[in-house]
Amino acid sequence: xxxxxxxxxxxxxxxxxxxxxxxxxxxxxxxxxxxxxxxxxxxxxxxxxxxxxxxxxxxxxxxxxxxxxxxxxxxxxxxxxxxxxxxxxxxxxxxxxxxxxxxxxxxxxxxxxxxxxxxxxxxxxxxxxxxxxxxxxxxxxxxxxxxxxxxxxxxxxxxxxxxxxxxxxxxxxxxxxxxxxxxxxxxxxxxxxxxxxxxxxxxxxxxxxxxxxxxxxxxxxxxxxxxxxxxxxxxxxxxxxxxxxxxxxxxxxxxxxxxxxxxxxxxxxxxxxxxxxxxxxxxxxxxxxxxxxxxxxxxxxxxxxxxxxxxxxxxxxxxxxxxxxxxxxxxxxxxxxxxxxxxxxxxxxxxxxxxxxxxxxxxxxxxxxxxxxxxxxxxxxxxxxxxxxxxxxxxxxxxxxxxxxxxxxxxxxxx
Numbered sequence: 338x339x340x341x342x343x344x345x346x347x348x349x350x351x352x353x354x355x356x357x358x359x360x361x362x363x364x365x366x367x368x369x370x371x372x373x374x375x376x377x378x379x380x381x382x383x384x385x386x387x388x389x390x391x392x393x394x395x396x397x398x399x400x401x402x403x404x405x406x407x408x409x410x411x412x413x414x415x416x417x418x419x420x421x422x423x424x425x426x427x428x429x430x431x432x433x434x435x436x437x438x439x440x441x442x443x444x445x446x447x448x449x450x451x452x453x454x455x456x457x458x459x460x461x462x463x464x465x466x467x468x469x470x471x472x473x474x475x476x477x478x479x480x481x482x483x484x485x486x487x488x489x490x491x492x493x494x495x496x497x498x499x500x501x502x503x504x505x506x507x508x509x510x511x512x513x514x515x516x517x518x519x520x521x522x523x524x525x526x527x528x529x530x531x532x533x534x535x536x537x538x539x540x541x542x543x544x545x546x547x548x549x550x551x552x553x554x555x556x557x558x559x560x561x562x563x564x565x566x567x568x569x570x571x572x573x574x575x576x577x578x579x580x581x582x583x584x585x586x587x588x589x590x591x592x593x594x595x596x597x598x599x600x601x602x603x604x605x606x607x608x609x610x611x612x613x614x615x616x617x618x619x620x621x622x623x624x625x626x627x628x629x630x631x632x633x634x635x636x637x638x639x640x641x642x643x644x645x646x647x648x649x650x651x652x653x654x655x656x657x658x659x660x661x662x663x664x665x666x667x668x669x670x671x672x673x674x675x676x677x678x679x680x681x682x683x684x685x686x687x688x689x690x691x692x693x694x695x696x697x698x699x700x701x702x703x704x705x706x707x708x709x710x711x712x713x714x715x716x717x718x719x720x721x722x723x724x725x726x727x728x729x730x731x732x733x734x735x736x737x738x739x740x741x742x743x744x745x746x747x748x749x750x751x752x
Contacts (some may be wrong), residue, residue: 344449344458355647358657359490360443363463366486370478372439372465377421379445383411389420389625390595395529400448414447417595418464418640419622420629426468427631436469437636455614455645464619464640471623471635473570476601477577483605483617483639484583490646491655492616494608497583500559500591501571502539504599505624507564512538514557522552542590558589567600574601597622601637607649616649617641665751666708667694670701670720678719681729681744688748708734715751 341347348356367374383403390396402414415421422440425431431438446462465482467475480497487495503511515538519526523534527546534541542553563571578585585603593602604618619639626634650657665685669678682694693711695704701718708716718730729747732739742750 342458344452346457346459352647354657354660355650356643357660359463359643359646362486362489363441363443366482366489367441367465369485370439370465370482372441372467375422375425375440375442377415377418377425377442377444380412380414381421381424383413385420385424385629386413386416388628389423389597390417395450396448396595400450402447402449415444416448417446418442418444418462419466419595419597419625419638422464422466422638423468423622423625423629423631423636427626427629432469432626432631432634437467437475438469439465439467441465455642455648457644461643462640463617463643464638466636466638468626468636469634471570471621473573473601474577476570476574476621476637477581479619479637479639480578480603481581481583483603483619483641486641487605487616487646490650491653492607492646492649493653495616496606496608497578497585498588498591498604498606498618499575499578499585500588500602501563501567501574501600502559502592502598502602502620503563503567507562507567508539508559508599511557511559511562514562515539515541518557519552525552537596539592543592553590556590559592560587560589570600593618593620597625597628599623603639605641607652614645614649615642616645661691663691663693663711663713665690665692665715665717666704666711666713667692667717667719668701668704668708669695669718671724673724674719674721677724677744678717681717681719681747685748685751688752690748690751717747717751 386401387397396416401416403411406412422442426438442464444462446460447458449458452458465479467479484497502508516534519534519538519541523531525548526534527544527549530541530544530549541549542556544550544553560571591602591604598620600621600623602620604615606615617639619637621635621637623635626632626636667678667682669675678694682692685692695707705716714734716732716734718732723729727744728741729744730739731742
C-alpha cells in the first residue's frame with residue numbers, strides 16, 4: 338500500500354483548524370502593516386539558490402531537491418522563500434514602485450534533511466520581505482510585525498534573540514579573527530565544522546554539536562568588530578525596539594543559516610526551547626538584490642514555520658476557534674422523499690446555509706446517527722407524509738424538540 342513519502346505529511350481534516358487559524362492571523366497581521374501577497378513558483382532555476390543562499394551552506398550542498406527538467410535545465414524545488422521574492426521584485430520591475438516594497442507569502446519549502454518534529458522535508462512557511470530601505474526603524478518594524486504575529490496566536494513566554502553580523506566592509510576582518518581563534522581547536526571540531534572553518538567560518542557559531550558549542554562560547558563576537566555604520570545601525574535598532582517595548586537578548590552566536598544575511602539577524606523562540614525550537618527568524622540581506630543582477634538595494638525579512646507553530650500551540654494548550662461546521666442535515670424516508678431532499682438541500686445551500694443530505698438507503702435511525710456525528714444544529718426529516726402536506730419535520734439537535742415547518746418557509750426559518 339502506498340504511503341506518503343518520508344518527510345512529508347497529509348494535513349487531515351481534524352488538523353485544518355490550526356492551519357486556517359494561523360493563515361488568518363498571518364494575513365490580518367500583513368494587512369495591519371501594509372504588506373501585499375506574492376506567490377512564486379514551486380521551483381526555480383537552480384542558479385537562483387546557489388548564488389543567493391551560498392555554495393558553502395548545508396542547504397545548497399546537502400538539502401536542495403535539484404533535477405533536470407525535460408529540456409535539460411537544472412531546476413530546484415524552493416528551499417527558502419526570500420530568493421524567489423527578490424527574483425520577482427527584479428523581473429517585474431517592482432524597484433520602480435515607491436520603496437520599500439512590502440510583500441508576504443505562504444509557501445511550501447523543500448529540504449532534504451532528517452525529518453524531525455516541526456521540520457519535515459516538505460514544510461510550510463509564512464514570510465514577509467520589505468525591500469528598498471536601510472533605515473533601522475524598518476528592521477524594528479519587521480521584528481515588531483513578527484513579534485505581534487506570534488502574540489496574536491496567543492503564544493506565550495517568547496524570547497527575541499538579536500545580533501548584528503556586519504556588512505561586506507567589516508565582516509571580512511571579523512571572519513579572519515574568527516578563523517584564527519578556531520584554528521587552535523580544529524582537531525576537536527566535528528567533521529562539518531572542520532569544513533566550515535575554511536569555507537564558511539560564520540556557521541561555526543551555529544553548530545549544534547556539544548563539543549563545538551563549548552568552543553563557540555568563547556569565540557570572538559561580531560558586534561565587537563562592526564564598522565562605524567553597522568554599529569550605529571545596530572544601536573539605533575536596539576533603541577527602536579526599546580521604544581516598542583519589545584524585550585530582546587543580544588545573542589553573539591546567532592548567525593542564521595543563509596549566506597545572504599547582513600547586519601541584523603534575529604530569531605523568536607519559546608523561552609527555554611533553544612535554537613532548534615525557533616518559531617521564526619530573519620534579518621537584513623542588503624546585498625542580495627545586487628547579487629541577483631539588480632542595483633544595490635537594502636532589504637529585510639523574516640519567515641516562520643507553520644508546523645513548528647502548531648507544535649507550540651498544542652504544547653501550550655492554546656484553544657483555537659473551531660472551523661464552521663455543517664448547520665443542517667436532511668434525512669429522508671422513501672424514494673420520493675429522497676428526491677425532495679436533494680431539491681431542498683440545493684435551496685438551503687443557495688440561501689447560504691451549510692447542508693448535508695443523506696445518501697443511499699440507510700434507515701432513519703442510521704441517518705440520525707450521521708447527523709449526530711456531523712454535529713449539526715438541525716435535522717430536517719422528509720417522508721411520504723411530509724411530501725403530501727408540503728412540510729418537513731425540523732428537529733433541534735440540542736434539545737430534541739421537533740416542529741413541522743412548510744417547505745417554502747424552511748430557508749428563512751433555518752437562516
